Amino acid sequence: MGKSRFIELMAKRMGKTATAEELAELEMFFEQFPEYKKVYDVTGALKGNDGQINAARQKDTRKKLETLWYKIKNSSDTPEAFFETNNVRPLFKWQWAAAAVLILGIAGGLFFTGKWRRDNPEVKLVMNNISVPYGTTRTLVMPDGTRVKLNAGSTFSYPSVFAKNTRDVSLNGEGFFEVTHNVKRPFFVHTNKLTVKVLGTVFNVKAYNNDKTVETTLLKGKVQVELKDNPEKNIILLPNEKLMVANNQPQTDAMPLANSKEAKIEYQVTTLPVLKPDGIKETAWLDNRILFTNELFEDVAKQIERKYNVQMVFEDASLKTEQISGLLDKESLQSALQIIEATTPFKYRTEGKIIYLSKK
Known part of the structure; x- marks a missing residue:
């Protein structure tokens, strides 16, 4: 959660406009960053004194607090470090921060209402952009x-x-969604090839630009998928169904798309086998596992790259089409390669984070 989101939730709480989900999100934030709990506690203590602010000093006080809170919002420091480096008197540092939130809370009823949003459409453009490095989730x-x-x-x-x-x-990339139900505000996941529309459900979307397919796997509820190349075609998925859409891939010697039957298929819906939740390969990554059954070595290599933060280089292109099966759980990278090596005729050498694969 960014500082702007923290300010928003605090203001909503003070203005009594926060939903149960937003209050739960705020509590989760405090569990992860207990130092911010001090702001919350002091704000609550000051709430009963908000009427004691002298009207003649209100304008000046607001200006000072807005300046202070602007610095807080744009600082990368923790609350403690911020007040130390900005020479704010220790006795009043949390009171000042809480008072700033209090002022935002007083205006929260207007600041976060639909009217404010309609009058200020640019607020919709404030985006959070998240990048997840290889080797992590x-x-x-x-x-x-x-x-x-x-x-x-x-x-x-x-x-x-x-x-x-x-x-x-x-x-x-890939995301596992548990969408809060709201009939009046449908939830849309936009990817390069398709858009998934839901009201409230649980599903997985795998949409890496360098994968051969884009996949949507539904576990609970119902989703509607619209293809970007064919917007008039809406595909409804039911629980335990998976949609695969062909991704745009550059032509290579190893995979001539012009002669590929798969390239002629716009999309395909399959029903998943009835398995235990941890036995579904589409969501095995949630537990940091890779489960593959008769899959191309090339496709499994991409999953290995993401899991172990390495680069796999095929020195022999014929290895890419080798079909392999297995389960990689808590093995080290070397152990994972040895497991595959036991059933696939290849050898490898490592140079830093680059793994070179070749025929034996």
């Missing part, structure tokens, strides 16, 4: 309480405040 909570877990190598964008009628996010 990241979990976020959206402004409406929706939770999303992002896989390695993903980029994700969402607004600090959703629009009045829709909730729109953009994804390049």
Whole structure:
């Protein structure tokens, strides 16, 4: 959560406009950053004294507090470090910060209402842009309480405040969504090839630009998918179904798309086998695992790159089409390669974070 989101939630709480989901998000934030709990506590203590601000000094006080809070919002320091480096008197530092939030809270009823948003449409353009490095994953909570877990190598964008009628996010990579139900404000996930529309459900979207396919896997609820290349075609997915859409791939000697039957298929809907939740390969990454069954070595290599933060280089192109099966869980990179090596005729050498693969 950024400082702007923190300010928004505090203002909504003080203005008594925060939803249950927003209050829960605020509590989660305090668990992760207990130092900010001091601001929350002191604000609550001062709430009963907001009427004691002298009217003659109100304008001057507001100006000073806005200046201070502007510095807080644009500082990368923790609250403690900020007040130390800016020489704010220790006795009053949390009171000043809390008072700043208090002023925002008093104006919160106007600042965060639909009228304010309509009069200030530029607020919709304030975006949070998230990039997840290889070797890691990241979990976020959206402004409406929706939770999303992002896989390695993903980029994700969402607004600090959703629009009045829709909730729109953009994804390049892989994300697992648990969308808060809201019939009046549908949730849209935009990718390069398709848009997923939901009201409230659980699903996984895999949309890496360098993968052969873009996939949407539905676990609960119902989703509607619109293809960017064919917007009139709406595909409805039911639980335990997966949609695969062919991604635009550059032509290579190893995979001539002109002669590929798969390239002629615009999309395909399949029903997943009935398995335990942890046995579904589409969501194995949530537990930092890679599960693959008769998949091309080239495709598995991309998953290995994301999981272990390495680069896989095929010195022999024929290895890319080798079909392999297996499960990689908590193994080291070397152990993972040895597991695959036991059933696939290849050898490898490592140079830093680059793994070179060749035929034996």
